[in-house]
Amino acid sequence: MSSLQEAKTRDAADPLGKWRQHFDLPEGVTYLDGNSLGPLPQKAKAVMQDAVERQWGHDLIRSWNSNDWIGAPQRIGGKIAGLIGAAAGEVIVADSVSVNIFKLLTALAKTRPDATHIISETGNFPTDVHVAAGAAEMLGLKLKLLPRDEITSALADDTAVLLLTHVHYKTGARFDMAGITAAAGAKGIPVIWDLSHSTGAVPLDLPRDGAEYAVGCGYKYLNGGPGAPAFIYAAKDRQEALRAPLQGWMGHRQPFAFEDTYEPAAGLDRMLVGTPSILSMLALEAGVEVMAAADMQAVWQKSQALFDYMAELMAARCPQFQMVSPTDAAERGSHISFAHEHAWPINNALIAHGVIGDFRAPDILRLGLTPLYLGFEDIWKAVDILGRIMDRKEWQKPEYNAAAKVT
Ligand SMILES: *Cc1c(COP(=O)(O)O)cnc(C)c1O
Numbered sequence: 001m002s003s004l005q006e007a008k009t010r011d012a013a014d015p016l017g018k019w020r021q022h023f024d025l026p027e028g029v030t031y032l033d034g035n036s037l038g039p040l041p042q043k044a045k046a047v048m049q050d051a052v053e054r055q056w057g058h059d060l061i062r063s064w065n066s067n068d069w070i071g072a073p074q075r076i077g078g079k080i081a082g083l084i085g086a087a088a089g090e091v092i093v094a095d096s097v098s099v100n101i102f103k104l105l106t107a108l109a110k111t112r113p114d115a116t117h118i119i120s121e122t123g124n125f126p127t128d129v130h131v132a133a134g135a136a137e138m139l140g141l142k143l144k145l146l147p148r149d150e151i152t153s154a155l156a157d158d159t160a161v162l163l164l165t166h167v168h169y170k171t172g173a174r175f176d177m178a179g180i181t182a183a184a185g186a187k188g189i190p191v192i193w194d195l196s197h198s199t200g201a202v203p204l205d206l207p208r209d210g211a212e213y214a215v216g217c218g219y220k221y222l223n224g225g226p227g228a229p230a231f232i233y234a235a236k237d238r239q240e241a242l243r244a245p246l247q248g249w250m251g252h253r254q255p256f257a258f259e260d261t262y263e264p265a266a267g268l269d270r271m272l273v274g275t276p277s278i279l280s281m282l283a284l285e286a287g288v289e290v291m292a293a294a295d296m297q298a299v300w301q302k303s304q305a306l307f308d309y310m311a312e313l314m315a316a317r318c319p320q321f322q323m324v325s326p327t328d329a330a331e332r333g334s335h336i337s338f339a340h341e342h343a344w345p346i347n348n349a350l351i352a353h354g355v356i357g358d359f360r361a362p363d364i365l366r367l368g369l370t371p372l373y374l375g376f377e378d379i380w381k382a383v384d385i386l387g388r389i390m391d392r393k394e395w396q397k398p399e400y401n402a403a404a405k406v407t
Contacts, residue, residue: 001313001316001317001383001384001387002312002313002316002380004377004380004381004384006376007309007375007376007377007379007380008376008377010305010309010375010376011375011376011377014302014375014376015298016294016298016299016302016371016372017375019294019371019372019373020372020373020375021042022041022042022043022290022372022373023039023040023041023042023223023372023373024039024040024041024042024045025039025373028354029354029355029356030354030355030356030374030378030381030382031356031368031370031373031374031378032355032356032357032367032368032369032374032378032382033356033357033358033367033368034220034221034223034368034370034373034374035197035201035220035221035333035334035335035366035368035370036220036358036366036368037219037220037226038219038220038221038222038223038224038225038287038370039223039373040223040225041223041286041287041290043286043287043289043290044223044225044283044286044287047282047283047285047286048279048282048283048286051278051279051282051283052279055067055069056278056279063278069276069278069281072093072276072278072281072282072285073092073093073094073229073269073272073276073281074089074092074268074269075285076093076231076281076284076285076288077090077091077092077093077231077268078091079285079288079289079292080093080199080216080222080231080288081233082292083199083200083204083222083288083291083292083296084195084199084204084205084206084214084216084233085204085205085206085207085208086206086207086233086235087236089236089267089268090233090234090235090236090268091231091232091233091268092231092232092268092269092271092272093218093229093230093231093276093281093284094229094230094231094232094271094272094273094276095229095230095273096227096229096230097127097194097196097215097216097217097230098127098130098131099230099246099273100215100230100231100232100271101127101128101131101132101163101192101194101215102131102134102135102246103232103244103245103246103271103273104192104213104215104232104234104242104244104271105118105131105132105135105161105163105192106135106138106139106244106245107242107243107244107245107271108160108161108190108192108213108242109135109139109141109160109161110139110243111190111241111242112160112161112188112189112190114158115141115158115159115160115161116141116142116158116159116160117136117141117142117143117144117158117159117160118132118135118136118141118142118143118144118159118160118161118162118163119143119144119145119146119151119154119155119159119161119162119163120132120143120144120145120146120162120163120164121145121146121147121148121151121164121165122145122146122147123168123170124145124163124164124165124168124194125165125169125194125196128163128165128194129143129145132163139160141160148173148175151164151180152180152183155183155184155187155189156187157187157188159184159187159189160189161189161190161191161192162180162184162189162190162191162192163191163192163194164180164191164192164193164194165193165194165196165197166193166194166195166197166198166333167195167196167197167198167201167202167332167333167334168197168333169196169197169360170324170337170360170364170366171324171325171326171332171337171364172197172325172326172332172333172334172335172336172337173325173326173331173332174198174202174326174330174331174332174333177193177206177209177210177211178208178209178210181193181209181210181211181212182210185210190212190213190238191211191212191213192213192214192215193206193211193213193214193215194214194215194216195214195215195216195217195233196215196216196217196220197217197220197221197333197334197335198216198333199216199217199220199221199222200220200221200222200223200291200299201220201221201303201333201334201335202300202303202333202334203296203297203300206233206235207235211233211235212234212235212238213232213233213234213235213238214232214233215230215231215232215233216230216231216233217230218230218231218284218287218288219284221291221334221370222284222287222288222291223287223290223291224280224283224284224285224286224287224288225280225283225284225287227280228280228283228284228287229276229277229280229281229284232268232271234268234271236267239267239268239270240266240267242270242271243264243270244270244271246273247262247264248272248273248274249274250269250272250273250274250275250276251264251265251269251270251271251272251273252264252265253265253266290372291372294372298371299371299372300334300371302371303334303369303370303371304329305376306369306371306374306376306379307325307329307332307334307336307369309376309379309380310336310367310369310379310382310383311323311327311336313379313380313383314338314383314386317383317384317386317387318338318383318386318387318390320340320390321338321339321340321365322338322339322340323336323337323338324337324338324339324364325337334368334369334370334371335366335367335368335369336366336367336369337360337364337365337366337367338364338365338367339363339364339365340363340365341363342395343359343363343364343365344359344361344401344407345395345396345397345400345401346365346386346389346390346395346400347359347365348395348399348400348401348402349389349394349395349397349400350382350385350386350389352400353385353389354385355381355382355385355386357382358407359407360407361407367382
């Protein structure tokens with residue numbers, strides 16, 4: 001295995017090394033789970049203190065106007081838009097990814113009254129398929145789940161919507177967004193791209209790739225905090241046709257006219273439902289601002305270097321793990337996954353040694369490669385510790401084999 005000194009030399013030459021200071025990471029922890037819950041940005045601490053003490057504590061309800069709480073969904077959406085190649089007004093922050101999938105899916109399915117089914121991928125993230133199943137049942141449609149190599153050929157004139165996750169949460173495999181959007185578009189089928197493992201992880205340009213609809217997550221690579229609100233993207237010329245069945249007052253043309261009749265707001269504002277969770281919104285804004293200030297091409301370059309380094313170290317030191325992520329960078333996101341039948345206790349042993357990665361059932365050890373606060377030394381140390389855990393069979397200890405509610 002290459003030396004620790006080499007890792008240190010690479011870190012010293014890393015132009016992104018200075019970004020780590022923007023995050024509050026605990027001493028002695030190597031954090032390889034920023035793809036599941038991003039760490040605390042320094043900026044978010046100050047923002048949260050101000051939000052609680054001044055805006056909520058002192059300014060009270062006046063803050064809806066004076067601190068522009070009411071404009072948070074659009075304002076933060078505008079900042080996320082810059083990360084995905086979209087224009088202001090094409091992204092709005094609201095609810096969770098799950099709820100946003102429901103809103104978009106039902107709104108789009110209603111525009112295709114002759115369709116019979118929704119298509120998604122077998123093994124897609126569970127919430128995506130569960131929400132799609134519920135929406136399909138409500139709309140009288142079937143949900144077809146297909147392996148990824150059968151999806152394009154299954155697209156038909158009576159397909160209502162295609163729902164895909166751009167970067168797979170387990171393997172990191174990335175779909176060809178432009179190719180699939182074009183294939184679906186040729187049959188008039190709208191595609192919803194779930195960008196949960198893409199935004200802030202890989203360079204994105206949705207308009208370039210022809211993508212018209214997407215949802216994305218705030219608490220992963222955007223470092224927006226636990227349970228941060230999610231976002232919806234819809235191309236400008238597609239927004240007026242969207243009518244989601246969740247007709248809340250925040251999506252009304254004039255919420256404060258308090259009218260009995262629902263009239264959708266202009267543009268994406270209609271995708272809002274209830275009162276936004278302002279504290280979470282403001283924490284998300286801090287995370288998005290940090291991400292938006294970084295050079296995404298440099299982030300992606302370093303992600304690839306970290307990936308190659310980890311793959312090389314793992315092959316040398318821990319060959320009993322089978323890498324399941326694509327080796328071609330154009331075909332993956334920013335995490336690296338390994339299969340091992342004892343991945344659950346192994347991950348618990350790693351966490352006990354300060355290396356936080358995660359486990360995805362049934363047998364995947366998933367490690368997030370987040371270039372703004374991880375360096376080559378972190379990767380070296382993680383593999384070194386994993387190697388020692390395997391040598392000593394330390395993962396066999398009973399405490400590492402106990403079940404947990406959240407994995
Ligand atoms: C993380 C993730 C979600 C999360 O959905 P929530 O409603 O925010 O819990 C959804 N889809 C994918 C693909 C994810 O990776």
